Structures are given as C-alpha cells and as structure tokens.
Amino acid sequence: MSEQKTTREQSSLNVSKLIRWIAGILLLALVGWRVYQTAFIEGGYGPDTWMRFIIAGLVIGGMYSLIAIGYTLVYGILFMINFAHGEVMMLGAFGGYFMFELFAFIKAPTASDPNMNFLNAYPLVSVLLAFIVGAVISATAGFLLERIAYRPLRKAPRLVPLISAIGASIFLQNAAQLLFGPQRRQYINPDVLWRGTGWSIPVGDTTVLLTYTGTLSLVLSALLMIGLFYIVQKTKLGRSMRAVAENKQAAALMGIDVDAVIGKTFIISGILAGSAGVMWGIHNGLFNHYVGFLPGIKAFTAAVLGGIGNIPGAMMGGMLLGILESVGPAALGLDFQLKDVIAFSILILVLIFRPSGLLGEALSEEKV
Amino acid sequence: MRTSIKNGIRLGSIVGVVLIFFHLTGFSVVASSMLGNLLGNASRTANVTRLPIINLIIFITLLCIFAGGIASKNKEIDSWGNTLIPGAITGAFSGLLVAIFVYLIGIVYAQNIDLRNYLPEVGLPTINYLLFDGKKFASLLYFGLMTVGCIAGAAFFKSVIRADWRKKAQTTSVQTFKKFVKKSGIQKFIGNKITVYVFLAVAALLLYFLPTQWGPYWNYIMGTVGIYILLGLGLNIIVGLSGQLVLGYVAFFAIGAYAFGLMTALEPHAISMNFWLAIGFAILAAALTGILLGLPILNLRGDYLAIVTLGFGEIIRILIKSDMLTGFTNGPSGLNGLAQPRWLGNAFTDINFFHLIVIFVIVAIFIANRLQSSRTGRAWLAISADQTVAQATGINTFKYKLLALALGAAFAGLGGALFASRNQFTGPEDHILMVSINVLCLVIVGGMGSIPGVVVGAFVLKGVPELLRDLESYRLLAFGALLVVMMVMRPEGLWPKGRPALEALYYQKHPKDSPPDGEVQS
Numbered sequence: 001m002s003e004q005k006t007t008r009e010q011s012s013l014n015v016s017k018l019i020r021w022i023a024g025i026l027l028l029a030l031v032g033w034r035v036y037q038t039a040f041i042e043g044g045y046g047p048d049t050w051m052r053f054i055i056a057g058l059v060i061g062g063m064y065s066l067i068a069i070g071y072t073l074v075y076g077i078l079f080m081i082n083f084a085h086g087e088v089m090m091l092g093a094f095g096g097y098f099m100f101e102l103f104a105f106i107k108a109p110t111a112s113d114p115n116m117n118f119l120n121a122y123p124l125v126s127v128l129l130a131f132i133v134g135a136v137i138s139a140t141a142g143f144l145l146e147r148i149a150y151r152p153l154r155k156a157p158r159l160v161p162l163i164s165a166i167g168a169s170i171f172l173q174n175a176a177q178l179l180f181g182p183q184r185r186q187y188i189n190p191d192v193l194w195r196g197t198g199w200s201i202p203v204g205d206t207t208v209l210l211t212y213t214g215t216l217s218l219v220l221s222a223l224l225m226i227g228l229f230y231i232v233q234k235t236k237l238g239r240s241m242r243a244v245a246e247n248k249q250a251a252a253l254m255g256i257d258v259d260a261v262i263g264k265t266f267i268i269s270g271i272l273a274g275s276a277g278v279m280w281g282i283h284n285g286l287f288n289h290y291v292g293f294l295p296g297i298k299a300f301t302a303a304v305l306g307g308i309g310n311i312p313g314a315m316m317g318g319m320l321l322g323i324l325e326s327v328g329p330a331a332l333g334l335d336f337q338l339k340d341v342i343a344f345s346i347l348i349l350v351l352i353f354r355p356s357g358l359l360g361e362a363l364s365e366e367k368v
Numbered sequence: 369m370r371t372s373i374k375n376g377i378r379l380g381s382i383v384g385v386v387l388i389f390f391h392l393t394g395f396s397v398v399a400s401s402m403l404g405n406l407l408g409n410a411s412r413t414a415n416v417t418r419l420p421i422i423n424l425i426i427f428i429t430l431l432c433i434f435a436g437g438i439a440s441k442n443k444e445i446d447s448w449g450n451t452l453i454p455g456a457i458t459g460a461f462s463g464l465l466v467a468i469f470v471y472l473i474g475i476v477y478a479q480n481i482d483l484r485n486y487l488p489e490v491g492l493p494t495i496n497y498l499l500f501d502g503k504k505f506a507s508l509l510y511f512g513l514m515t516v517g518c519i520a521g522a523a524f525f526k527s528v529i530r531a532d533w534r535k536k537a538q539t540t541s542v543q544t545f546k547k548f549v550k551k552s553g554i555q556k557f558i559g560n561k562i563t564v565y566v567f568l569a570v571a572a573l574l575l576y577f578l579p580t581q582w583g584p585y586w587n588y589i590m591g592t593v594g595i596y597i598l599l600g601l602g603l604n605i606i607v608g609l610s611g612q613l614v615l616g617y618v619a620f621f622a623i624g625a626y627a628f629g630l631m632t633a634l635e636p637h638a639i640s641m642n643f644w645l646a647i648g649f650a651i652l653a654a655a656l657t658g659i660l661l662g663l664p665i666l667n668l669r670g671d672y673l674a675i676v677t678l679g680f681g682e683i684i685r686i687l688i689k690s691d692m693l694t695g696f697t698n699g700p701s702g703l704n705g706l707a708q709p710r711w712l713g714n715a716f717t718d719i720n721f722f723h724l725i726v727i728f729v730i731v732a733i734f735i736a737n738r739l740q741s742s743r744t745g746r747a748w749l750a751i752s753a754d755q756t757v758a759q760a761t762g763i764n765t766f767k768y769k770l771l772a773l774a775l776g777a778a779f780a781g782l783g784g785a786l787f788a789s790r791n792q793f794t795g796p797e798d799h800i801l802m803v804s805i806n807v808l809c810l811v812i813v814g815g816m817g818s819i820p821g822v823v824v825g826a827f828v829l830k831g832v833p834e835l836l837r838d839l840e841s842y843r844l845l846a847f848g849a850l851l852v853v854m855m856v857m858r859p860e861g862l863w864p865k866g867r868p869a870l871e872a873l874y875y876q877k878h879p880k881d882s883p884p885d886g887e888v889q890s
Contacts, residue, residue, distance in 0.1 A: 159611070167851025168851075297675070352665065
C-alpha cells in the first residue's frame with residue numbers, strides 16, 4: 001500500500017486498531033483470570049491430570065502438525081487452501097486399517113503358538129508396512145487431486161480452485177462412505193502396541209500413563225518433520241520448491257519444471273497426511289469416513305496460527321493447538337464437548353489480531 | 369498415432385476405474401434395477417438375485433458408447449481411422465482393467481469369502497450378479513463387451529452425432545422454425561408486454577392451484593425448494609455479487625431458526641410471541657449476527673474468510689447442542705411446538721404455508737433484483753471484480769461488504785424461521801455444515817450472481833433428487849463431483865448472469881475492448 005494515506009483514513013485506522021487492542025487485552029485478562037481461578041482457587045485438577053492433558057495434547061498436536069505442513073506447503077506455492085487435505089488423511093487411515101486387517105488374516109505359525117498371525121509375529125514390519133501403504137495411498141490421492149481438480153484451474157480467479165477443493169472434499173468423503181460403509185471401524189493393533197498400555201511415569205503421588213501408541217505417534221511425527229525439513233532445506237527438490245513458492249515465472253525461467261514441483265509438493269504433503277491418518281487410527285482406534293474433516297480444519301487453524309506458508313510455524317502451531325485444545329477446556333473450566341469451540345475461537349482470534357500468524361512475516365499484497 | 373494411444377490409455381483408465389468404482393459402491397446394481405424399472409422387466413424393489421443380467425450389459429454398453437464417443441472426439445481429421453482406433457484403444461484398456469478386477473473378484477467368489485465387512489455393498493449375491501451369474505469367463509466377457517462397446521460408441525458418434533447430414537438437418541429445422549416464427553407474427557407476440565403479464569398471471573394461477581392438486585408430499589418438497597431459493601438468494605448476494613466466500617452460511621440459518629423457536633416455543637422460555645413478530649425478530653437477529661461477525665473479519669482475504677465463517681458455523685452448532693446452554697436452547701433435543709402462522713384467526717393449512725413461502729420467495733426475488741441493478745449492486749460487482757480498484761473509485765468497500773453480509777444473513781434468518789415453523793421443530797442436527805454446502809452448490813451450479821440461476825439451481829439440487837429417490841445415497845457424491853466438474857468446465861454456472869446493461873451497451877459500441885467470452889468474475 002502507498003504511504004500517502006489521508007489523515008482521516010489514518011486516524012480511523014488507528015481508532016479501529018485501538019478498539020481491537022483494548023478488546024484483545026480485555027479478553028486476555030478474562031482468560032487469565034479464569035485460568036487462575038480454575039487452576040489455583042478451585043483446584044479441581046492435580047498436577048497428574050494436567051500432565052495427562054499435556055501428553056494427550058502433544059500426541060494429537062504431532063498429528064495436527066503433520067497435516068498442517070501439508071496445508072502450508074500447498075499454500076506457500078499455490079496460495080490456495082487445499083480444502084480436501086483432511087480427506088487425504090482419511091484415505092491414509094483406511095489404508096493402514098486394511099493393512100492391519102490383512103496382516104491379522106495372514107497366518108504365521110511359530111513354534112510356541114500355532115495360531116499366531118503375521119500382525120503379532122512381526123509387529124514392527126506390520127506397523128511399518130501399514131504406515132508405508134497409508135502414506136502411498138494418501139500421496140496418490142493428493143497427486144490425483146492436484147491433476148484433476150486444481151491443475152486446470154491454475155489461472156482461474158481465486159475462489160474457483162477453493163470451490164473445486166470443497167467439491168473434491170465432499171466427493172472423497174462420500175466415496176469412502178459408499179465404498180466402505182458409514183459405520184465406525186476399529187484399528188486392531190498388534191498386541192505389543194495395544195491401546196492403554198504404556199510406561200507409568202510417577203508424578204506427585206500418582207502415576208501418569210505414557211502410552212506406547214502415543215509415543216510412537218510423537219516420535220514418528222518428529223522424525224517425519226525432521227525429514228521434511230531436510231528435504232526442503234538441503235535437497236534440489238526443496239530448493240526448487242522454495243523457488244517456485246517465491247516466484248513461479250522466475251523459477252520456470254531458471255529451468256524448473258513448475259508443474260512437476262507442484263505435483264511433488266502434493267505428494268509430500270500426502271505422505272505426511274497419510275502417516276498422520278495411520279497414527280490417528282493406531283492411537284485413537286475408532287475412525288470412519290468422516291475422520292478427516294475436523295482434524296483437517298484444525299490443522300488449517302494450526303497452519304494459520306503458526307503463520308501460513310511457514311513450515312516451522314506449521315509444526316509449532318500444530319503442537320500449540322493440540323496442547324491448547326487439550327488443556328483449554330479444563331483450564332477455562334468449560335465442558336469437554338467445547339474443545340472444538342476453543343480450536344475455532346483460536347482461529348478467529350488469530351485472524352483478527354495477528355493474521356500473519358506467530359512466526360509468519362508480513363506477506364506481500366499478492367500473497368495475503 | 370502415439371498421441372491417440374496415450375489419450376486412449378488415459379481415457380481408458382478413467383473409464384475402467386469409474387466402472388470398478390460403480391461396481392464396488394453398488395451403483396451398477398442400482399442402475400440395473402432402474403433400467404429394469406424403465407424396461408419393465410424388474411420391479412423397483414427387486415432383489416439383486418432377481419435382476420435380469422441384460423440390464424447390467426445394457427448399462428455397461430451405454431457407458432462404453434459414451435466413453436467411445438468422447439474418445440473419438442477432438443480430432444483434426446475426422447476420418448474413420450482416427451475415430452475407431454482411439455475408441456478401440458480406450459475400450460481395450462478399460463476392458464483390461466475391469467477384466468483384472470473381475471478376475472480377482474471371481475477368485476474371492478470361488479472361495480466363498482464374504483467381503484461385506486469391508487465393502488458393504490459387495491455381498492456374494494452382488495458378486496454373482498456382477499460376474500454375469502457367476503460365469504467363469506466373466507472377465508473375458510467384460511473385455512470383449514467394453515472393447516466392442518467403445519468401438520460402437522466411436523462409430524455411432526462419427527456416423528450420427530457428428531455426421532454432416534445430422535448437423536445440416538439441425539440447422540435447416542432451426543431455420544425453418546425461425547422463419548415460421550417470423551412469418552406468423554409470433555415474435556411480435558412474444559416481445560409484447562401484455563404477453564408477459566398473461567404469462568405471469570398463468571404462472572401465478574399455477575402456483576395457486578397446483579399445491580391443492582399435487583398432494584402433501586410434493587407440497588413439502590416444493591416448500592423445501594422454495595426455502596432453499598430464499599437461502600440461495602441470500603448467499604448469492606454474499607458470494608455471487610460481493611464476492612465474499614462464506615462457508616458458514618448455516619450459522620445464520622440456525623440463528624434465524626432458533627430466534628424464531630426460542631420466541632415461540634413453549635419450552636424452555638414460554639414467550640409465545642406472535643408468528644409474524646417472531647419472523648421479523650428472526651430476520652433481525654440473523655442480520656445483526658451477520659454484522660457482528662462481519663465487523664472483525666471482513667477485512668480478511670477471501671479464503672481466510674471462508675474458513676473463519678466455516679468455523680463460526682460449527683461453533684454455533686456445538687454451542688446450541690452443548691450442556692452449557694441446555695437451559696437456554698434445550699440442547700440436543702431441540703425446540704418443539706413452534707408457532708404456526710394465523711391469518712384473521714384461521715390457522716394455516718399446508719397449502720397456505722406453501723403459498724406463504726411462494727409470496728416470500730417472490731418478494732425476495734424482487735428485493736434481490738432491485739438491489740442487483742441498484743448503485744449498491746454495482747458497487748458489489750466492482751468489489752468482486754477488483755477490490756483495490758473499487759476502493760480507488762471511491763467505494764467504501766468495508767461498508768458494502770458488511771451490507772452484503774447483513775442482507776444475506778437476513779435472507780437466511782427468514783429461511784431458517786420458515787423452515788422451523790413448517791416443521792414445528794428445530795434442533796441442532798437441522799443446522800449441520802451440509803446445509804451451507806447445499807446452498808453454496810445451488811448458487812454455483814445455477815450461476816454465481818444470477819437470480820434465475822438460483823431458482824434453477826434450487827430445482828436441480830433439491831427438486832430433481834426427489835424424482836430419483838433410488839439415487840439418494842449417491843446424491844452428495846454427485847454434488848462433489850459436480851462442483852469440481854463445474855469449476856473446471858463451466859465456472860459460470862447453468863444460467864450465468866448477464867452483463868449489466870450499461871456495460872453491455874459499452875461493449876456493443878466498442879467491440880474491440882470486450883473481454884473474451886466465459887470469463888469469470890469472482
């Protein structure tokens with residue numbers, strides 16, 4: 001924007017800014033007071049409960065981060081919200097589920113137990129293969145999505161690809177429902193990874209359970225994020241991705257195949273989302289065709305919270321959102337059914353007070 | 369040759385995957401039973417074991433003829449070789465895919481494994497049917513059928529649809545018709561104002577008398593279409609005219625319905641407000657919510673706005689349902705026994721209620737139309753075309769965007785109140801995200817920014833599915849696909865908005881400046 005604003009416009013801007021900041025400070029004070037009240041005066045929860053909330057938040061936050069990176073990568077390059085990204089994750093969850101069912105079906109008799117199945121005989125291989133298959137399915141879905149629903153609309157006005165993405169999201173959700181049925185399904189984990197088993201950590205007088213599934217999710221999401229960071233920062237593909245995000249035409253002039261780079265970006269974000277989907281299934285157990293919708297929107301919230309287009313921001317935003325969502329209802333003394341309200345409220349508040357996110361720099365006119 | 373092989377394989381893989389998808393989702397069986405209904409060789413509720421195989425063959429053949437027609441199109445030289453070879457490649461490749469699939473399914477069938485736990489639509493009777501009554505060589509049959517079908521389709525399109533004699537016949541018949549219209553003086557008659565009035569009178573009479581004839585079921589369906597026209601008109605102002613994508617439109621619908629419900633239901637507040645007052649209150653409440661929501665977020669960029677409003681819609685629904693507000697909103701059980709309209713002491717019948725909806729729709733169309741061609745409407749158009757330029761020409765963009773949101777919300781509030789009153793009930797599950805998506809779909813399918821488009825869209829998306837009840841479970845799937853296809857092929861919609869009169873006049877005088885056709889404004 002130019003600097004030659006009229007004084008009137010400037011003053012009106014300042015007034016609205018002032019109102020916004022006063023409202024923000026009031027809100028912050030209210031939240032702080034409420035947290036103080038529930039944590040110290042009412043004292044309904046001991047330190048072990050808080051610990052439990054934070055662990056649960058970190059695990060779910062890792063999954064949000066993985067999905068949020070997908071949003072951020074695509075947004076950084078195409079400046080569009082890949083609305084169907086949650087559905088890509090849902091397909092990954094189905095892929096992992098079917099692998100587990102297949103392994104449970106295959107017999108692998110050992111000397112001690114003739115009824116042993118492959119899933120329990122080789123749990124590590126099974127889990128690894130489930131993750132690989134989930135990631136491959138999601139990557140394929142992401143790639144096809146880009147080819148069919150987004151590539152023809154590269155030059156269209158901005159709302160057009162977004163509407164196309166909404167259509168793709170509805171399509172994928174209902175296709176999964178028609179193919180696999182609307183009922184909730186349960187991941188049958190290998191016995192060593194059974195949900196509800198884990199290490200007990202002593203906190204105060206009691207112990208807090210750190211589940212194996214949660215640890216697996218957290219460690220794996222950290223590894224995937226490190227891998228992604230390596231790809232983006234150190235490899236040729238990462239360099240071309242950053243170049244395309246900076247300026248498509250200049251990148252094309254430098255000999256970068258822009259379409260191929262965009263396709264690969266969708267594949268990478270699909271791999272991350274698919275892994276998150278399998279994690280979701282292994283950790284939470286129940287899932288159905290609708291599983292991608294809420295995590296998808298929340299991961300978008302996480303991406304906005306960290307600053308959209310910014311990869312470390314998406315990682316941090318995901319973790320932060322997971323913890324806030326898990327701790328929030330208890331800290332504010334609200335019902336736990338309102339945790340989605342907290343996530344959406346964070347989205348609205350971030351967009352009002354700091355649209356560029358926590359780590360994002362002010363974006364140019366074209367990108368904002 | 370090489371490109372034709374490549375295109376053939378590409379199209380063939382699409383056709384193959386589509387047919388496999390149809391098989392797995394049970395659509396093939398549903399289509400066969402619908403064909404049976406059409407041909408009269410199977411009853412509507414016939415079990416899959418009673419369906420004649422010929423229906424499935426006809427269905428696959430029709431699909432292949434269509435695919436072959438597409439495969440043979442877009443050739444520079446329209447020779448027989450250029451037509452049949454791509455058709456054959458497409459058919460052979462898709463046939464190969466489906467044959468592999470059918471072979472695998474046949475193995476499963478031979479083992480007597482029931483897949484219904486994983487793929488609920490594919491039980492053993494269905495597999496038996498899809499294998500042409502358990503034929504061992506079903507995969508070969510599929511391959512042959514699809515290849516022949518695609519070649520036949522290509523030949524059919526070449527010899528009939530794209531043939532010179534058919535095109536000539538079409539142009540001559542159209543010309544004769546035009547000549548006839550000109551000579552007989554019908555054209556004068558059509559352009560006449562009196563004709564328009566007569567037409568409107570006939571339409572009004574039809575709208576008055578039809579509801580008494582078509583029974584309560586269609587009355588209900590058409591009432592729903594009417595309410596969706598109201599919602600569509602409102603969203604059309606926000607999305608189509610001012611170019612703000614709002615995905616949480618259901619929030620305003622919910623607020624209208626709940627404002628109406630809380631004012632008139634006996635529980636939990638027992639205010640028992642008059643119907644007409646409550647309608648006004650619902651409209652006001654929704655419009656006020658629109659303004660309050662718009663104040664902080666309207667400066668956001670388009671796609672941020674979409675997600676924020678989507679989040680807002682979800683917040684409203686979760687809050688309505690939550691335990692925290694149960695004392696105020698009655699929670700998940702919803703509000704019962706809402707007010708019915710009364711006029712001069714008489715309660716409304718269903719038919720009267722339909723008339724009421726029609727009157728509201730007509731008023732709403734009038735308002736929307738006047739707004740669209742007013743200075744406000746032109747300001748909206750300018751904002752949707754380019755916000756910065758609009759601001760530079762002296763339009764207070766924030767004010768106009770807020771106005772659009774408030775007006776759109778008011779329409780939604782009216783729709784919500786009518787919906788709640790007609791059902792005498794409203795609950796949180798009436799206000800799911802799907803309502804927003806449905807309304808957005810009808811606006812886009814009809815054509816963004818076009819009022820007749822909204823009406824057409826509401827009939828296509830709410831009325832037509834009622835005619836095809838067998839396809840109910842595929843409705844949303846088709847919506848999703850329709851949105852993508854629409855955006856890729858025809859983003860302007862079924863009935864696109866015309867350019868405003870002055871602009872059209874300018875382009876008539878200066879044809880050089882006119883933008884290329886099919887350009888979208890959003």
